[in-house]
């Protein structure tokens with residue numbers, strides 16, 4: 001145990017953020033913290049999602065046409081903690097030189113590094129037009145997150161135009177800081193359902209088409225499809241299965257229904273419409289497939 005380690009400001013701030021269990025708790029901590037650096041900080045809640053929007057040097061009177069606006073985009077929500085932790089996932093515990101907690105990497109560490117860097121860089125803090133967006137719903141549907149914040153800012157004609165946006169998501173590959181991504185790939189989530197007929201596994205004469213087996217063929221066809229090549233920055237289009245469920249709740253029964261989900265990440269050479277068209281054309285040859293969304 002190395003709990004006596006002296007933490008840097010970024011590490012200490014990461015630890016504090018790890019102890020906030022919800023975006024609401026994080027927002028209540030961040031507002032006075034950012035205000036103390038001179039930001040105008042707002043907590044904006046849409047559809048029960050708490051977001052933080054903070055600006056500095058950005059009022060029309062101080063924003064000269066030649067000035068570049070720097071945006072920072074981050075999120076304060078985390079995926080479920082799950083099991084198997086050696087410490088409380090919301091304690092920010094120090095163990096063997098590591099800071100432990102759900103969201104330490106994705107992305108409370110990223111938030112803390114950016115904020116701590118700002119606090120230490122008075123020249124940027126005092127002179128650069130800055131706009132910070134901290135979503136409370138990046139890991140979910142995001143509907144009450146930054147899209148809702150931007151819509152709200154548009155209503156009051158206060159949506160900034162950015163020259164740069166830094167996103168503090170983890171991108172390192174082998175060592176910290178070895179890789180900076182230029183942008184974010186597109187993301188498409190698909191959920192589907194195949195509906196067939198249940199029956200006994202031993203009843204050969206029934207010739208039942210097992211929807212669980214059909215689902216495997218359907219997914220294999222999609223997952224092995226050669227998508228158009230992408231550029232080096234974004235890498236190849238990639239499909240990952242995220243959920244499968246064809247449980248008949250018995251060891252000798254063919255399921256009547258099989259459900260699944262997958263996510264496709266894609267770059268600038270492919271559009272969501274192209275991918276959806278391909279999925280639909282594959283699905284057309286599997287009459288058992290019906291869509292969830």
Ligand SMILES: [Zn+2]
Pocket residue numbers: 075106107138169170
């Ligand atoms: Zn993230």
